[in-house]
Amino acid sequence: MADDFPLWFPPDSSDDSSDDSILFFQNLLEEAELQDTGTSNQRRYIERQREVGHETLMADYFVEDPKYNDAIFWQKFRMSKRLFLNIVTAVEANDEYFQESYDARGRRSFTPLQKVTSAIKQLATGNPPDEGDEYLHMAARTSRECLEYFCETVCRIYGSEFLRRPTSHDMTLLYDAHEEQHHLPGMFGSLDCTHFVWRMCPTELRGQYMRGDHRYPTVMLEVVASQDLWIWHAFCGPPGSQNDINVLGQSPLFLTERNGTAPKCPFYVNNHYYKRGYLLVDGIYPKWSVFVKSISYPQEVDEKMFKRQHEAARKDVERAFGVLKSKWGVLNRPMRARTVKKIRNVVYTCIILHNMILKDDGNAIAPVHIQDPPVEPAFDDRVLGELMDEDTHWRLKHDLTVHLASQDLPHLLVDSDEE
Numbered sequence: 201m202a203d204d205f206p207l208w209f210p211p212d213s214s215d216d217s218s219d220d221s222i223l224f225f226q227n228l229l230e231e232a233e234l235q236d237t238g239t240s241n242q243r244r245y246i247e248r249q250r251e252v253g254h255e256t257l258m259a260d261y262f263v264e265d266p267k268y269n270d271a272i273f274w275q276k277f278r279m280s281k282r283l284f285l286n287i288v289t290a291v292e293a294n295d296e297y298f299q300e301s302y303d304a305r306g307r308r309s310f311t312p313l314q315k316v317t318s319a320i321k322q323l324a325t326g327n328p329p330d331e332g333d334e335y336l337h338m339a340a341r342t343s344r345e346c347l348e349y350f351c352e353t354v355c356r357i358y359g360s361e362f363l364r365r366p367t368s369h370d371m372t373l374l375y376d377a378h379e380e381q382h383h384l385p386g387m388f389g390s391l392d393c394t395h396f397v398w399r400m401c402p403t404e405l406r407g408q409y410m411r412g413d414h415r416y417p418t419v420m421l422e423v424v425a426s427q428d429l430w431i432w433h434a435f436c437g438p439p440g441s442q443n444d445i446n447v448l449g450q451s452p453l454f455l456t457e458r459n460g461t462a463p464k465c466p467f468y469v470n471n472h473y474y475k476r477g478y479l480l481v482d483g484i485y486p487k488w489s490v491f492v493k494s495i496s497y498p499q500e501v502d503e504k505m506f507k508r509q510h511e512a513a514r515k516d517v518e519r520a521f522g523v524l525k526s527k528w529g530v531l532n533r534p535m536r537a538r539t540v541k542k543i544r545n546v547v548y549t550c551i552i553l554h555n556m557i558l559k560d561d562g563n564a565i566a567p568v569h570i571q572d573p574p575v576e577p578a579f580d581d582r583v584l585g586e587l588m589d590e591d592t593h594w595r596l597k598h599d600l601t602v603h604l605a606s607q608d609l610p611h612l613l614v615d616s617d618e619e
Contacts, residue, residue, distance in 0.1 A: 246339075253337035254311050262313070277317075278324050278527050279553070283560045287354070288316045295353040297345075310338060318343045319350035323550060326529030328536075351545040354552055361569050362555040363548065365456055366432050368463035370566040371477060374426055375467060377565045381427050382513040383607050384600060386467035387492075388477035389426045390517035391433075391453075391485070393444045396421065398543065399534030409439045416534070419543055422447050423551075424479060425520035427513075428565045430555055436547045437540050444484050454490070454587055459577040470599035475586070478596060480514045489592035492600065502605035506597075509604055524554055 260267045261281070273281050292298045292312040301309045318332050322343065325331070329343035338346075355363075366374065371388065378387040401409055401417035409417035418440030424433035435451040456462035457476065466475050474489075481491045494510045495503050525532040528550040537543045558564045586592075 248333070248337040248339065250310050250314070250337050251308070253335065254314055257313060257317060257336065276324070277320055279557050280560055283556060284316075284320070287556075288312050290357055291316060291350065291353050294357055295349060297349045298353070310336075310342070314338065315346045316350060318346045322347050323528050323530050323546070323553070326531075326533035348542065348545070351542075351549040354549045355545055358552045358556065359548065362552045362559075363434060364432075364569060366463070366566070367570055367572045368465055369568075369570040369572075370432075371463055371465040373566045375465070375477065377427055378513070382509060383604060383609065384480075384509065384513060385469045385603065386474060386477050387513065388479055389424045389432055390514050391422070391424050391479040391481050391491075392514075392517045392521070393420050393422050393447055394521050395419070395440050396531060396543070396547070397534040398440075398537075400536055400538045402538075405439075408441060411441045414440055419535070419540060420447055421547060422451050422453070423517060423520065424453070425517040426565060427516050428558060428563055429516065429520045429523055430558055430564055430566070431520060431524075431551050434548060434551050436544045444482075445486065448485070457587060458583050459579050460583075461575045461577055463572055469596070470602050472595065472599050474592075474596060480510060480517075482514070486588070487590045487593040488587055489589040489596065490587055491593065492597055495597075495601075502601050505604050505609065506601040509609075524550060527554065527557075 261273055268276075270281055273284075277284055288298075298312045298315055300311060303309060314336050318329075318336055318338055321327075321332060322329060328340070329347065330340035332338055332343060333340070336343075366388070374388055375386060378389075379385045395414060395418035397414075398409060398417045398419050406417050409419065411418070419436065420438045420440055420442065422433070422435040422438075422444075423431055425431050433453055435447070435453065438447045438450055462476070464475075465477055466473060467477065468474070476490060478490050478492050481493055483493060483496065485491050485493065487493070492510070494514075495507045498504045498507045530546060531550055535543050535546070537546060555564070559567045
């Protein structure tokens with residue numbers, strides 16, 4: 201066996217062949233360097249001149265006489281310059297990542313303006329993080345970090361106000377606005393779900409997040425929207441293989457009702473008293489007392505009027521989805537995040553910014569956040585029975601049908617006669 205595997209010894213350095221041994225080892229080292237497949241020596245440092253990117257950004261938007269006016273700024277950033285600067289100030293004050301610092305060479309880091317611009321550009325366009333390299337002089341890795349830190353900070357700062365549950369003051373304004381617009385007293389909003397494509401879904405999770413009517417893995421979002429497109433409830437994260445009822449079973453939509461912290465907002469319709477407002481839903485949802493569904497096959501004129509008005513009012517949540525996805529391109533394109541938590545932060549950030557823009561533009565029904573007095577949570581099992589009461593569901597639908605028939609709504613009468 202020893203003859204089959206002969207041992208090799210380097211030439212003896214004591215003889216005259218020492219020079220040959222040196223050359224031999226040099227050849228071995230050269231061959232090893234050529235065969236090295238590691239990437240440690242392949243990385244190349246790029247001097248991106250971040251100061252030039254800041255000066256360019258200032259000259260384009262934030263000097264006294266900028267290159268682009270306010271209308272173009274709104275088109276590119278999806279918000280007014282005033283709101284953008286307020287967000288930059290708040291983010292800088294609440295997160296050290298967005299504060300200016302200096303590296304080991306004494307050079308100034310990226311400014312808060314550059315970091316927030318990079319994050320909002322990615323949310324608005326949905327383009328890859330290296331898109332702003334030539335303009336902001338920012339690497340792809342830094343752009344991804346800006347987006348992640350920005351989403352976490354915005355949710356922490358603004359989530360309590362712009363992702364809040366409606367208070368009694370909000371409910372009163374919503375009741376009045378929906379009754380005036382849709383002639384439906386006691387309406388709180390419309391409930392529906394949508395899907396977001398998850399591009400970077402891990403292989404082991406693809407079966408859980410895929411459904412037959414979608415070609416790619418998706419993540420679901422449950423939303424309650426009012427007539428002004430304000431989103432009052434958002435629950436993101438369930439796998440796309442589920443339906444709206446499965447999402448409702450996981451959602452904290454009625455958590456405040458069950459623990460007794462929801463505002464007391466009763467209403468009357470057709471001389472009947474109801475303890476809490478209701479949501480407009482489609483046919484898949486159950487027959488609960490807080491859900492109002494359309495009539496599938498109306499026969500009478502008043503039923504046709506109710507069906508048409510219900511469908512017209514339910515377009516509020518569909519319009520909210522359309523505006524949200526068209527305004528923030530990251531929601532309309534496959535998600536690049538690798539975890540559901542990061543996707544959830546991105547979605548909630550877009551919803552918060554959406555509500556902030558509504559308030560800044562003066563289009564919100566309840567722009568002022570007036571908190572209710574604090575209430576100690578106390579779960580009551582009887583509330584769940586009240587929410588799921590089917591008799592109340594049918595009585596409420598009948599009362600709303602009678603209420604619409606008693607109103608002077610000529611456009612509904614004409615449309616019903618045509619049918």
